[in-house]
Amino acid sequence: MNSMYLTMVVQDKVFDAFRGTERKTIRALLVNNQKDSAALTAELGKLIDVTPYKTFYPQYIADMEARGSLMFIGSFLGLVLLLATGSILYFRQLKL
Numbered sequence: 315m316n317s318m319y320l321t322m323v324v325q326d327k328v329f330d331a332f333r334g335t336e337r338k339t340i341r342a343l344l345v346n347n348q349k350d351s352a353a354l355t356a357e358l359g360k361l362i363d364v365t366p367y368k369t370f371y372p373q374y375i376a377d378m379e380a381r382g383s384l385m386f387i388g389s390f391l392g393l394v395l396l397l398a399t400g401s402i403l404y405f406r407q408l409k410l
Contacts, residue, residue, distance in 0.1 A: 349374060 343358075345351050348370045355371040 345370075 345354060351371050355369045358369070359367065
């Protein structure tokens with residue numbers, strides 16, 4: 315998940331000020347063909363008992379559903395606009 319963590323470059327004195335704070339460990343598994351990893355994601359969910367457990371597949375499905383909805387709405391509005399413009403031009407020619 316590329317947007318989950320932020321990397322910042324700071325001066326040494328700023329870094330030293332944060333050196334005593336709590337450290338977190340991030341573990342990642344690289345998987346080939348991530349788009350078809352639904353079964354693997356479900357199996358890992360059963361094995362891993364970590365609360366902020368994040369995976370690629372659910373986010374991928376949610377993004378695809380959102381993009382599909384937006385594409386449908388955009389296509390529908392574009393078609394309505396095209397038909398309305400065509401109707402206006404057609405009726406203007408009939409009026410003359």
